[in-house]
Amino acid sequence: MSNKEPVIFTIGWNACINCGACVAICPQEAGFISAFDTIAVDRPCDIACLLCEDICPVSTISHSPANLTSFAR
Amino acid sequence: MPDSQYDLVIIGSGPAGSTTARFAAQQGLKVLLVDKRQELGAPIQCSGAVSRHALEEVGITPDAEFIHEPIYGFGIYNEKGDSTVIDYRRLKADEYGPEEGKKPLGYVVDRRRFDRYLMTQAERAGVEVWLKTEGLSYKPGSNGSCEVFLRRFNQEITVNARVLVGADGLQSQVGKWAGLRTHIKITELASCLQFIVDQVETEGLLEIITGHEWAPGGYAWVFPKGYGYAEIGLGVIPTMTDRNAQWHLDRFIHHSFFKERFKNSRILEIQGGGVPLASPLRTQYADNLILVGDAARHVNPITGGGIHTALSGGYIAGNFLAGFLNQGKAPTAQNLEGYQNCWLEELGNKMWKLYEVKTEIFRKNDLAERDIQLYQTMASYFSPDSEYKKI
Numbered sequence: 001m002s003n004k005e006p007v008i009f010t011i012g013w014n015a016c017i018n019c020g021a022c023v024a025i026c027p028q029e030a031g032f033i034s035a036f037d038t039i040a041v042d043r044p045c046d047i048a049c050l051l052c053e054d055i056c057p058v059s060t061i062s063h064s065p066a067n068l069t070s071f072a073r
Numbered sequence: 074m075p076d077s078q079y080d081l082v083i084i085g086s087g088p089a090g091s092t093t094a095r096f097a098a099q100q101g102l103k104v105l106l107v108d109k110r111q112e113l114g115a116p117i118q119c120s121g122a123v124s125r126h127a128l129e130e131v132g133i134t135p136d137a138e139f140i141h142e143p144i145y146g147f148g149i150y151n152e153k154g155d156s157t158v159i160d161y162r163r164l165k166a167d168e169y170g171p172e173e174g175k176k177p178l179g180y181v182v183d184r185r186r187f188d189r190y191l192m193t194q195a196e197r198a199g200v201e202v203w204l205k206t207e208g209l210s211y212k213p214g215s216n217g218s219c220e221v222f223l224r225r226f227n228q229e230i231t232v233n234a235r236v237l238v239g240a241d242g243l244q245s246q247v248g249k250w251a252g253l254r255t256h257i258k259i260t261e262l263a264s265c266l267q268f269i270v271d272q273v274e275t276e277g278l279l280e281i282i283t284g285h286e287w288a289p290g291g292y293a294w295v296f297p298k299g300y301g302y303a304e305i306g307l308g309v310i311p312t313m314t315d316r317n318a319q320w321h322l323d324r325f326i327h328h329s330f331f332k333e334r335f336k337n338s339r340i341l342e343i344q345g346g347g348v349p350l351a352s353p354l355r356t357q358y359a360d361n362l363i364l365v366g367d368a369a370r371h372v373n374p375i376t377g378g379g380i381h382t383a384l385s386g387g388y389i390a391g392n393f394l395a396g397f398l399n400q401g402k403a404p405t406a407q408n409l410e411g412y413q414n415c416w417l418e419e420l421g422n423k424m425w426k427l428y429e430v431k432t433e434i435f436r437k438n439d440l441a442e443r444d445i446q447l448y449q450t451m452a453s454y455f456s457p458d459s460e461y462k463k464i
Contacts, residue, residue, distance in 0.1 A: 018116040021264055021347030023244035027256050030210075030249035037244065051259050054311040057266040057318035057345045 006044040006066035009052065015060035022052035022061060079105045079201075080398050082221045082234035084208040084247050086113055088380055089366020090240030091191040091200075092131055092387025093394070098199040100395035105232060106192070106200050107223060109207035113188035118346030119379070120267060120296055120304055121187070122279055124179040127381035131388045133194070135180060139187040141299035143177030145169055145277040147455040152284025152444055154330035157452040160278065164457055171277075179279075181296050181304070182380070206230075210250055211237050211362065217403045219361035236394055236404045237362045240387070243347055245368035251359035257370070259312055261351035263291040263377060266318040267306025268326075269342035273335055275303045282307075283448045285440045287325050289313035291350065291377070292451070295331070302341065308348050308377060318345065348377040352428040353421050358409040365390045371420070374428040375454055382420065389416050 011034070022039045026032055027047060032040045039045070039052045044066035053061045081097055083090045086108035094106045121141065128135055146160035146169075161169035161178045169178055196202050206225040213219045214233075221237050223230045239247025248255040275297035282293040290310025298304045307325055309318050326335045349372045357369040365371065366383035373382060393412045402408050413421075434450060437443040453459055 017266075017343055017345045019118050019265075019345035019347065020242070020244045021262070021345070024347040024349075025257065025259060025262055030246045033244075033246070051311075054259060055262060055264045055347060057264045059317045059319070 004048055006046040007048045007050075007063035008044055008066050009039055009041050010062050010064065011038050011041055012060040012062075015058045017058060019057060021055045021057065025051045025055045027051070077230075077232040078218075079103050079232060079234045081105070081236050081238055081394060082107070082232055083238040083240055084108075084221075085239070085241035085366070085368070086192050086195075086202065086204075087188055087240060087242060087366060087383060088191055089368070089371070089383035089387045089390075090238065091188070091195040092384050093238055093240060093365055093391040094200040094387075095191070095195040095198045096131075096388055096391025097395050098195065100392070100399065102395050102398060104195075104200045105203065105234070106195060107203045107206040107208065107225075108192075109205065111205055112185065113192055113204075114183075114185035117184050117342075117344045118265075119184050119344075120294060120306060121182045121184055121298075121380075122179060122296060122378060123182055123380040123384075125177055127179075127384055131384045133191070133384070135177075136190065139182050139190045141181045141183050142297040143171065143277065144179040144181060144279055144297070145171075145177060146279075148278045148280040149448065149452045149455065150280065150282040150284075150330075151448040152282075152286040157448075158278070159452070159455050159457070161457070162277075181279075181298060208241065208247060211247075213360040213362075235361065235398055236409070238390065238394075239362065239364040239368045240366050241368050243349060243367040243370075245364065247362070248354070248364050248368055251362050253354065253356055253359060253364070255354060255368075257349055257351055260290075260310060261349060262310075263308030263348040263350055264311055264318045264345075265291070265306060265308035265348050265377075266322050266343070266345040267294075267304050268322070268338075268340045269298055269302055269304050269344070270335075270338040270340055271302055272337040272339055273303040273305065281451055282325070282329070282331075283451055284444050285313070286444075287329055288321060290435065291348075292447070293322075293325050293329075303338075305335065305338070306344075308350075310350075348372065348379075350374050350377055350431060353424050357413045357416070358406055360406045360409075361404050363390060363394075363409055363412050371416075371424070374424065374431045375450065382424070385420050386416060389419055
């Protein structure tokens, strides 16, 4: 499946060092941020470039398809 | 609400924001400096190295309050461990050293204390500071000022500013509000991780370890951190490796030519961040708005160092805005281009040149050749007769 399908990011908070690199690389418009200064995890990312996963120094960002529920049906 | 009208509202109280604020306030501007954090400098995303002259240029006297350890030079290593030592205690023995009457070349600072110290100096110059205050958006108006929407301890507050200064770091949102092209390429953002460690000896030198073997696209470092502690870190370019920075740092510590030196190391703190090895932003201004520091990508593309460039950028921005607004000029994008021109002349053109040097090195496909070039460039960059004026 193409990476261009919208995704929801999950952050493993245990490993997150709050470095902000994911926000720095994110090409989304302003505001795609969580309350903990990471990329947003509460809404779909329709760009799905996954650069945030690449830049994370501790690889603690992962994703799942945003339309997972429709797959289940 | 007469109190809600400011000459400048500055978002982000790091070195760039607080320095902009201090110089603007010293020249009579009414300045509001906001930061969303409860404690400045944290979480630390920086190694903390800064030259003495960078501090003195902006009127900061080196102070024990924020200094971890004085620095006297550099040790540059290639991938095999051969080194070039540039120790100013030997090269310019009458000028540099720990003895009375001599000076350090620079310092490793504690970013928590340093950022707070700079904010304090700004406050003492008359700047109003609000912590736990985040910027939400801004709207340029027709009367030459803009509205800035803030949230302070959960309360939404609107203030007016003639100029909004985005000093909100590499993760800058302020530039995006204005539609500036702030996006950085994945090939130019180093993914960095560092450990503060006990049981690793250092000698007052900033040690830089080059080589694709250890840090593809970046370099590794060992810096003195005071109290007998050291800082071991590295940055990698994600497109040049299949592994993350953590994996490379672990490998550097346990398998490099320094493995004996590091064998008793104990981790005391873990820090990380993205470090741009990129060009400055091409456009750092918009209507009623400028960017400064990491937000404008005022970072040395060879070393990744950003404190000096943030302080200098803040000095330039604060002075420019004070002169500009005190003359009653309208802060349109067209007029604020003057800030960027000023910055290019004093600092930016040199950074563009360094960016070209860096790009030339990493354009080489032959890794061995690239390693040699990076090692030589680093060694010559830090030498006393360097062709590059220090930034």
